Amino acid sequence: xxxSRRAGAFAASLALSGLLLGACAPAxxxxxxxxxxxxYLLEHPEVLLEVSAKLEQKQAVKTAEAGRKAIGQYRQAIExxxxxxxxxxxxxxxxxxxxxxxxxxxRVAAPEVLKLIAENPDVRFVFKDFVIFGRDSEAAARxxxxxxxxxxxxxxxRALMAEKSLDEAGAxxxxxxxxxxxxxARAAGASAAVTQHLADTHGLAQSLAIEGTPVxxxxxxxxxxxxxxxxxxxxxxxxxxxxxxKS
Numbered sequence: 001x002x003x004s005r006r007a008g009a010f011a012a013s014l015a016l017s018g019l020l021l022g023a024c025a026p027a028x029x030x031x032x033x034x035x036x037x038x039x040y041l042l043e044h045p046e047v048l049l050e051v052s053a054k055l056e057q058k059q060a061v062k063t064a065e066a067g068r069k070a071i072g073q074y075r076q077a078i079e080x081x082x083x084x085x086x087x088x089x090x091x092x093x094x095x096x097x098x099x100x101x102x103x104x105x106x107r108v109a110a111p112e113v114l115k116l117i118a119e120n121p122d123v124r125f126v127f128k129d130f131v132i133f134g135r136d137s138e139a140a141a142r143x144x145x146x147x148x149x150x151x152x153x154x155x156x157x158r159a160l161m162a163e164k165s166l167d168e169a170g171a172x173x174x175x176x177x178x179x180x181x182x183x184x185a186r187a188a189g190a191s192a193a194v195t196q197h198l199a200d201t202h203g204l205a206q207s208l209a210i211e212g213t214p215v216x217x218x219x220x221x222x223x224x225x226x227x228x229x230x231x232x233x234x235x236x237x238x239x240x241x242x243x244x245x246k247s
Contacts, residue, residue: 083197087117091124096217101140102133103213109226110161139168146189
């Protein structure tokens, strides 16, 4: 949940109280009613928080539904963009992750993600660099995409995710330690093609109503947050459905 959405929900709850105060009624009755409502809200401010929470919940459901409806329209971009780094490219079940290298929850989930990839060669895992945390995040994303042709992308991803205080200089240091030609990777990452790739990923996330990281997509299922149990369940359901079709 983003701070802006929380603020918006709270503002909406305030607007709701304002609507109550402005309901159609004779002027005197309206003022008396408004005074009572105002007094009650001042005495019980938790009511506004309850309204805010309910609005947040409704908005989250609405956003998730919009995202699910958009998946079919953007399936090719989600799963088959040739510019993305893909682990287990021959896997039959595709998982797409929208992530940011400066995202704490992405770092928490990373070891489990990498374990899932290693233990399940049938899971085709697509990495989407969704840069939302600023310059250092963008530098790391450009470095990873620029180094893709050097064949150490998964190792680089693992190392970048393991760095708790990642910055631009640290990303280059990590890459050099893995034997990656940093100058070559930086040049490739600074290209107009990578700039467009990152912009397209950001646009795709907006089209899918994705505002934070990590977010995983498996088939028509959207899994927000580092919920590995939900991710594994979605993979298992997809595998079971595929097996049923074959039988």
